[in-house]
Amino acid sequence: xxxxxxxxxxxxxxxxxxxxxxxxxxxxxxxxxxxxxxxxxxxxxxxxxxxxxxxxxxxxxxxxxxxxxxxxxxxxxxxxxxxxxxxxxxxxxxxxxxxxxxxxxxxxxxxxx
Amino acid sequence: xxxxxxxxxxxxxxxxxxxxxxxxxxxxxxxxxxxxxxxxxxxxxxxxxxxxxxxxxxxxxxxxxxxxxxxxxxxxxxxxxxxxxxxxxxxxxxxxxxxxxxxxxxxxxxxxx
DNA sequence: CCCGTGTATTAGTGTTTTCTAATATAGATA
DNA sequence: TATCTATATTAGAAAACACTAATACACGGG
Numbered sequence: 001x002x003x004x005x006x007x008x009x010x011x012x013x014x015x016x017x018x019x020x021x022x023x024x025x026x027x028x029x030x031x032x033x034x035x036x037x038x039x040x041x042x043x044x045x046x047x048x049x050x051x052x053x054x055x056x057x058x059x060x061x062x063x064x065x066x067x068x069x070x071x072x073x074x075x076x077x078x079x080x081x082x083x084x085x086x087x088x089x090x091x092x093x094x095x096x097x098x099x100x101x102x103x104x105x106x107x108x109x110x111x112x113x
Numbered sequence: 114x115x116x117x118x119x120x121x122x123x124x125x126x127x128x129x130x131x132x133x134x135x136x137x138x139x140x141x142x143x144x145x146x147x148x149x150x151x152x153x154x155x156x157x158x159x160x161x162x163x164x165x166x167x168x169x170x171x172x173x174x175x176x177x178x179x180x181x182x183x184x185x186x187x188x189x190x191x192x193x194x195x196x197x198x199x200x201x202x203x204x205x206x207x208x209x210x211x212x213x214x215x216x217x218x219x220x221x222x223x224x225x226x
Numbered sequence: 227c228c229c230g231t232g233t234a235t236t237a238g239t240g241t242t243t244t245c246t247a248a249t250a251t252a253g254a255t256a
Numbered sequence: 257t258a259t260c261t262a263t264a265t266t267a268g269a270a271a272a273c274a275c276t277a278a279t280a281c282a283c284g285g286g
């Protein structure tokens with residue numbers, strides 16, 4: 001394998017391999033997508049797009065064990081996809097950033113959605 | 114666990130649980146995101162966003178085995194994220210849909226990217 | 227200050243996903 | 257038609273990931 005000399009392919013390849021920050025771009029983007037790429041987490045995010053929720057209600061919506069949900073919430077929070085706020089006994093979660101709305105809504109418009 | 118009666122949370126929960134097509138929404142969206150959530154596939158997609166490429170060059174860019182790349186391309190193609198065109202001996206891949214550009218570019222703008 | 231409620235963390239297990247190596251197919255060229 | 261190049265497929269091993277159960281921590285009310 002391996003002798004394609006097509007001018008244009010080679011140009012693109014060279015450009016990408018010398019592109020400053022390509023690797024970081026890939027890592028950051030795929031990390032966000034992989035977090036949104038889990039059904040339970042997607043359900044959580046879509047729910048929070050409707051408004052702030054406590055962990056108890058999130059568990060009910062996603063029909064998941066509290067422990068599992070809590071682990072998902074932590075990952076989403078670490079990636080700054082959601083944020084949390086402590087109110088008395090409970091912790092209220094919400095979407096952290098307007099970009100998230102845009103990303104998810106754009107995906108919903110994709111023809112296979 | 115489980116006695117939160119906050120009016121607003123309950124309202125959101127009820128709305129979501131009765132929302133026609135919520136499950137399908139979740140499945141479709143998370144499926145696309147999970148495909149874009151792999152570093153190799155993200156690299157492929159970002160590369161194709163620069164222009165059409167043959168499999169040989171894609172392999173070089175992502176520094177992956179031909180077989181692995183081929184499997185990734187298949188998944189991307191099944192999800193209509195990329196499309197392919199046979200030209201003589203080789204198969205040229207490109208982005209299937211403008212939505213993909215939008216989704217990826219939006220993600221790149223997210224503050225952690 | 228102790229108990230109950232709500233949330234987080236951890237360790238281990240099971241499932242999903244990706245990778246590797248081998249093999250198959252399809253078109254081009256001799 | 258035999259062979260070479262490009263790509264695809266498959267089976268199995270390895271790695272990544274999510275789930276469960278148990279436990280820990282934090283706050284509020286008696």
